[in-house]
Amino acid sequence: MLSSALCDRLNRQINLEMYSAHLYMQMGSWCAYKSLDGCARFLSQHADEEMMHMRRLLTYMNETGALAILGSMQAPPAEFQSLTQVFEKIYEHERFVTQQINELVHLANTEPDYSTLQFLQWYVAEQHQEEFLFKAILDKINLIGTEGQGLFFIDREVGQMATRGASEDTTMTASNQAE
Secondary structure, eight states, X not given: OOOHHHHHHHHXXXXXXXXXXXXXXXXXXXXXXXTOHHHHHHHHHHHHHHHHHHXXXXXXXXXXXXXXXXXXXXXXXXXXXXXXXXXXXXXXXXXXXXXXXXXXXXXXXXXXXXXXXXXXXXXXXXXXHHHHHHHHHHHHHHHHOSSTTHHHHHHHHHHHXXXXXXXXXHXXXXXHHHO
16 A cells, blocks of 8 residues: 555656656647657657656556546646757756656655555666657757758657657567567
């Protein structure tokens, strides 16, 4: 049975993951509006991943007999100055999500709730990957630039990340079904 403190924090994390999905969908819509189709596809795919993170938390709460509560959320920003700003905001947001996960892990360890602590380890690893991914995109933007054809090349590069991610998901699903 989860403590009320852990229930509250897990519910906050569920809602943060939903907000992340909405944020990335909105950013993807902005990219599509700006004809940055590769970035739009990548962000749409990433929004789906954030919803999977939310569902995973919700399922865990249900399995422990706790009530997951979906709250209202503030609308994400819809206007951005540049593609660079989009990815800077994402990186900043992912760092915030990492901080929230770390606080959840600390709470689970302090209580102690070893089952929840074990469950949250997946999120710790996932957040490391998320921060690394978005820092790498920002590094590419800084390396290539967004002037002239630079924006075209960045969009293409990020779009290829979406394609690779989708094919890796398909390969993982096929290999999991074979087991």
